[in-house]
Amino acid sequence: MSVKLPAELRDLIESGPLAHLTTLNADGSPQASVIWIGLDGDDVVSGHLGRYQKVRNVERDPRVVLSFEAPRRPGVVMAEHAVLYATASVEPSDATWDLLNGLHKVYVDPAGEFPAPRKPGFVLRYRVDRIGGMGPWAAA
DSSP: OOOOOOHHHHHHHHTOOOEEEEEEOTTSOEEEEEEOOEEETTEEEEEESSOOHHHHHHHHOOEEEEEEEOOOOTTOSSOOEEEEEEEEEEEEETTHHHHHHHHHHHHTOTTOOOSSOOOOEEEEEEEEEEEEEESTTTTO
């Protein structure tokens, strides 16, 4: 059962933090990737134009963790951060470039275009099962 994302967490995700996606390799070892993330309802989403290791790992084992920091505040010893324990799914999609183009506007340049050819890819959809970390969302 997925959890509803608190407003503070939604705001943080929409601000464009780089997220660390941890998936599991076939041998059980962790595989980490830094990715762009966005929202689709209460699901977190990311776009991938290739069937990279993270995509293949999710196809085999949907258990993932996403972690990312909130902006640092001077004088605060431990930065607020979110850790999302989620169940991911892989969706082949003709709209992957559009998702990446929208995220490019958040992460890189509000007036720019994603600098890759338009082509089908994969959307990873993360249904959040549990929220951890440190911040107003951690109590959720």
